[in-house]
Amino acid sequence: MTTATRDAIDDKIVIPSVRQAVQMDIFGEGGLIALEPADPHVRFDCVDLDLSDYDLAVVSMSGGKDSIAGLCRLLDMGFPKEKIELWHNLVDGNPETDPNFMDWCFMHDYNIKLAEAFGIPLYHSWLNKGFRGEMLKNNSIPHPHTFETPEGFVELGRNKCKPATRMKFPQQAGDLRTRYCSSALKIDPAKRALTNQDRFIGKKVLFITGERRQESAGRSKYNQLEPHSVDTIRKSKKPIKPRHIDSWRNVLHLSEEEVWQTLADWRIVPPVPYRLGWNRSSCQLCIFNSDSIIATVNEHWPEKIKEIAAFEREFGISIARSGKNVDERAAAAKPLAIDDAEALEQSFKTEYTLPIFVPEKEIWTLPKGAFSQEASGAV
Ligand code: SF4
Incomplete structure (x- = not known):
């Protein structure tokens, strides 16, 4: 051999x-x-999968290039559009009642418009009070989860949980216990949406997320296919609620170039953060943002940095492991030069008003943030 x-x-x-x-x-x-x-049931590499006997595919849709590429790839493989639904976790909580804090203000509406353009249903979920509420937990029980179903919204309390305290930003770490935002704001609400809807019982479901191996050493070790953590079929011989849910990272193997090519093939307008120079479309104020991104936010959205700085002072702990607060980091770094006036204008508006697909006769253009090495998202 x-x-x-x-x-x-x-x-x-x-x-x-x-x-x-x-x-x-x-x-x-x-x-x-x-x-x-x-x-x-576990495959480290699973680029292709026989999709013929899946009843439903849930695509976890952040509005970033990788989850969009995951959706496009599923459609390219011939999976019927009628069997797909998009799920968007809102990190700032209820868009009607909780104020925008960490995320881009247009991201909620962008995902709605994206789903409409593809003709695929979109469901939302969130932790009530969002990022801010979780961060300000002070000897208090966790806030309820809310998720959307075909019949409407469901709120599930967590009164049996013990009181706990955060009073600090999630820390820049791979461990989701200290980098609690990913688990508390995204993974947990989605899990509860899966375990509390009878429509998934007795069905074979594909749960698609958009991580890529190229993004980080941690992600390079992910399995491409495995039973989802709330799958019951593989955990018990006689599950009370039989749920077959496979977690498939269907773009895990793709390079960044291949992802952009997918968006170009589908003529999808690159999402706004990339047009502004961000390499990732995560939270606008992601805890992993580089100093240069912090300086850029400070130049164009200074009130956002003021808000973060006030919390850093209140907690006595900075986001950065270096111990430097956001004011110091913004002052020391050079902001990105933003030259896309249309994208910049959109970044201040809650309603997404730009096209989803590049109009005919216009050329698809690679955004400024493509292939940038500037840290601007979870790793
Ligand atoms: S994008 Fe960044 S700040 Fe937002 S939830 Fe993920 S790791 Fe946390």
Whole structure:
């Protein structure tokens, strides 16, 4: 067996235990002999998947290029549009009652317009009071979750949880316990939306998210296909609520260039953050933003930096691990030069008024933020 062949096999197998690794003749010249197969439901590489027997695909849609590419790829593979729904987690909470804080103010409406343009239903979920409410938890029980269903909104309380305190920004770490925003604001509300809707019982569901291996060392190790954490079919022989949910990261293997090519092929206007120079379309005030992005926010949206700075003072802890507060970081760095007046104008408006698809006869253009190395999103 050549080294290249061994590596290729190695890449396709997730070895579940040392015992099984020993039982598998990975390094023997006689080839690979699996006495006990790896978990057949988990695949490190799963670029293509037989979609024919899935009843439904949920695409976790942030409005960024990778989740859009995930949707396009699903459609390119022939999965029926009628079986797809988009889910958008709102990090700032209820768009009607909770004030905009960390996210781009147009992102809620952008996702609505995107879903309308594709003709695919969109459902929302959030943690009540959003990022700000979670951050200001002070010996208090967590806020309820809210999620949207085909019949309307459902609010689920969390009165059985113990009181807890945050009173600091999520920290710049891979561990979701300290970088609590991803888990508390996105993962948990989506999980509850899956576990509290009977329409998923007895169905085979694909749950698609847009992480890519190229984005970070952590993401490079993700499995491309695995049972979702709230799947019950693979956890029990006789589940009370049988839910078959596969988590498929269908753009995990794509390069940034391939993602942009997908958007170009579909003639999708690059989302506004990329046109302003951001390389990622995450929260506008993402905790992972570089100093240069902080300086750019300070130049164009100074009230946002003032708000963050006031919280850093109140908590006595900065967002940055360096200990520098956002004022110091903004003052020390050079802002990005924004030359897209249309995108800049949109960035101040809650209603998204730009096109979703590039009009005919106009040329699709790569946005300024494409291939930038400036940190501006979760890793
Ligand atoms: S985009 Fe950044 S700030 Fe927003 S939830 Fe993700 S890690 Fe947290």
